[in-house]
Amino acid sequence: MFEDKDHPSTDLGKLGEFGLIRHLTQHLELRQPTTLEGIGDDAALLAIGDTEVAVTTDMLVEGVHFDLGYAPLKHLGYKAMIVNLSDVYAMNMQATQATVSLAVSNRFPLEALEELYAGIALAGKIYGVDVVGGDTTSSNKGLIISVTAIGQAPKGTAVRRSGAKPNDLLVVSGDIGGAYLGLQVLRREQEVFKVNPRHQPDLEPYSYLVERQLKPEARKDIVELLGKLEVRPTAMIDISDGLSSEILHLCESGQLGCRLFEDKIPLDPSAQAVCEEFNLDSTTVALSGGEDYELLFTIRQEDFPKIKGNPSLTVIGHMAEKEAGAQLVTRAGEQIDLTARGWNAFGSAGE
């Protein structure tokens, strides 16, 4: 059963994160009658009695997902919760419980973990989520935070990534690209600090963007708003990896194409300003930046009057038949293939 094998060797980088997860989990079978959905959406879905239960897990690794050189521990605890809660909201459900596991090297004193936990507890309090379990262990190097979040809703509430139809409107909450730009600002300050440790950074002009990076919020309020407006999205996903990647997930899950209008993508004015300062194309940033934790969803056209004029929601395009492809319509009216690696592909095609 556990026989030795010859050892072929394939580099992990070749598959990419999504490809790797798909490859590793492709043979997993689902046997439990209470399992509605396994791997492949923002969260897994269970049916327990008349309740749908969402389960999602995300791990943050020091040096990969965060740098303690600029991320305060309290913010980090807060963010570790947010990235998971966002996945529950992306199912159109309310998050209710979470577990938190930490691996920490002994270079961290107790007070550091207290800060981290203060952020975790604060997120729990603000979002009404109970931290019900956890494991704390030592690591040989660095800090790893693994959170699992649980959400609940009455049967029939959950919205999956699939489910959109051609001509459904593509809607995004809030604004996009800020978290990525906040990271660029922080990295620049860190470089300046390395050269001149007495340098006092003035982050005031960048406070919105830096906060989007260090202390993001999850859109619990949008799920509540959609409930009040009596709008049930046909498909939904959260924006953790950049708008183009998430739109393509919706297209792939629904076997659809789409049209995204460049001039509709909502950007904060400060994001526009920093794009100019850093000489970045704002559309490229919005399409490829990531970590905004906004919600991206589709609604039927007849629901448009219900959301029209709401400052938190922007229609940025619509779904289409698969054959039409996933297209970005530029300000100049050109159509360009939307690609997940928008940063490179679009950067060269669109400029």
Place this chain on the structure above:
Amino acid sequence: MFEDKDHPSTDLGKLGEFGLIRHLTQHLELRQPTTLEGIGDDAALLAIGDTEVAVTTDMLVEGVHFDLGYAPLKHLGYKAMIVNLSDVYAMNMQATQATVSLAVSNRFPLEALEELYAGIALAGKIYGVDVVGGDTTSSNKGLIISVTAIGQAPKGTAVRRSGAKPNDLLVVSGDIGGAYLGLQVLRREQEVFKVNPRHQPDLEPYSYLVERQLKPEARKDIVELLGKLEVRPTAMIDISDGLSSEILHLCESGQLGCRLFEDKIPLDPSAQAVCEEFNLDSTTVALSGGEDYELLFTIRQEDFPKIKGNPSLTVIGHMAEKEAGAQLVTRAGEQIDLTARGWNAFGSAGE
């Protein structure tokens, strides 16, 4: 809200794992109506409609919990599932779903992760647990596996650590101490290998113990057996940290004392033999070894006839009033205080 602070510094080692978790989580408030129990038992408990849902999470860290020098990756994936499933069974519930998060450095080729996932999938298949979610990310160093397991049972099924009464019988499944001894055998072979890489280890005489360490099983069958026998334990815990530590958890949770009889502790014959070979006291090994993943529980005396003579279950003592303390009754009839650090404290007192 996120103000700077002076930085006092307290070494993490001072608190110990349980003390650390207790300290960090002491201020967490539970607000969700569906949360029955938060941190402090083998698993958290939710009430979702007429179903009790258990949620538990455990993280395994390379160099802390395992050494790839002797732990094959497939076994490791299997064990990462088992340690979590065991926590669900310790609630008297059946495990139904799990999520698995991995952080891996790029020194691992794809084939290594396939092996790991083969072990995860095998455990899922054998125990009837669906792997419904997961995250795979890179790490700067080593391998970290974080599993969250979910269990379900009808309302009123869950058995907590508290709930035992004085004179309830203390029962353990299977045999104890094997996993620790298996680890000693593996470490000895590893040392020999370092000196002489051409050395071919003969692990055959130790196969039971080595398997207890590398590929433990969780006692799903005991939960089923107790159901068939119509025995509802009054309190239950799994043996991950050594018998004495777990007994003391039951005593503390129930505000009780206990009497544990040394001559009743079940040991496999091969464990006895290896204790002699390694010059270890078998009782000390059983009390302090850990990682056996057996179940330890209490039953009312009137239930004794139902379990009497069952080869999987051994009565090893009984609970007592708190004032009586937690006592080990030696083969010689002496009473000795049971301590969580049985290895040192008992080692010097009992020999």
